[in-house]
């Protein structure tokens with residue numbers, strides 16, 4: 001039987017909705033949009049839980065100050081235009 005203690009979580013470690021708090025230091029991963037592959041469907045804009053993908057000149061643009069690195073944008077993109085940048 002599972003120990004109930006295993007179900008506990010630390011809310012401070014979970015991604016939360018955009019609150020104006022910058023995410024740079026605790027981003028999980030870094031997505032990058034390849035504008036050549038992007039067809040401007042804006043699904044990534046709609047699904048981003050941090051509301052940090054804006055539209056510039058008809059193309060999505062990620063505000064990395066607020067991106068939490070969840071990669072939902074990558075999973076939703078029908079054109080595989082969002083890739084995960086390698087961490088350095």
Ligand code: SF4
Nearest residue numbers: 038039041042044077
């Ligand atoms: S979901 Fe993909 S194709 Fe659609 S706007 Fe975003 S990056 Fe472009």
Ligand code: SF4
Nearest residue numbers: 048067068070071073
């Ligand atoms: S990884 Fe993508 S969906 Fe997640 S917060 Fe960053 S831009 Fe938004």
